[in-house]
Amino acid sequence: MRIGYARVSTADQSLDLQLDALNADGCERIYTEKASGAKDDRAELAKALDSLRPGDVFVVYKLDRLARSTLKLISTLDDIKAKGAEFVSLSDKIDTTTAAGKALFGMLAVFAEFERNVIVERTKAGLAASRARGRSGGRPKTDRKKVAQALKLYDSKAHTVAEITDMTGVTKATLYRAVRERESAE
Template sequence: MKIAYARVSTADQSLDLQLDALKAFGFDKIYTEKASGGKDDRAELAKALDNLREGDTFIVYKLDRLARSTQKLFDILFQLKKNEVEFVSLSDKIDTSTAAGKALFGMMAVFAEFERDIIRERTVAGLEAARARGRNGGRPRTDAKKLDKAIKLYEGKTHSVSEIEELTGVTKGSLYRELNRRKRDAT
């Protein structure tokens, strides 16, 4: 079965160009949506991927219609390969059912791994440089006095959590984390 997927980022954009190209190529079923490529929770993409079976072909107009980040794109492509689903990107001229398409996919995989390694190395180097300057990173700790005041207000049961946030500047998450920490420490 040939399953196609088309996406535009905003409601005022048109799917026509993609649909025309996909129809010319041919497909059995198509999923379309208007959603940002940066979102990981695209319902129609999830449905399309869930309906693919071994031996099927997944078709997109262009790689950037599938994902905006290299990592997300490769996660999808590796899952397709693992499930023995062929992949076609019309504009990028990628077809994993051909020897050239498989070779291109292999080269892309090498570059994706290289990119991940470079990002990891930069992150480690940045953290080491920050530590050398006395910075440990992470979120700044919530002021202990503010946190104590927030807990007293919470335990007094006279204010809602939203009101406590406004009065003390302590976020709901910080308040609940501290309450849970104290509860654990008490046992």
């Protein structure tokens, strides 16, 4: 089965061009959505991907209708491949049902991995530069005395969590973490 997916970013944009192309391609089922490509929680895309079965072909008008970043695109294409389905982007002339399309997909995967590696390298270099300037990363050190005081106030049930955080300077997350750690130690 050929399953199509069409998306526009705003409600005032038209899906007509994409729908015409998907229908002309022979898509038997088409999912449509009016949502930003940057959103990861696109309901219709999730439904379309969930409907895929081995042998199906997932069709989009253009790659940017599916994902805004290379990493998200490759992740989505990996999901399609894992379901035993193929992928076609009509405007970009990518068709993984052909040898050339599979090769192009492989090259996209290489570039996505390269992009991930460059991000990791930049992050490591930035952390090293910060350490060289005397800065340390990570969560700030917690003042044990303040946490102990916050726990006493919490146990007294005389104050709200918001009041305890205001009085002690201990964040709500730190207070709840200390409560959980204490309960699991008991």
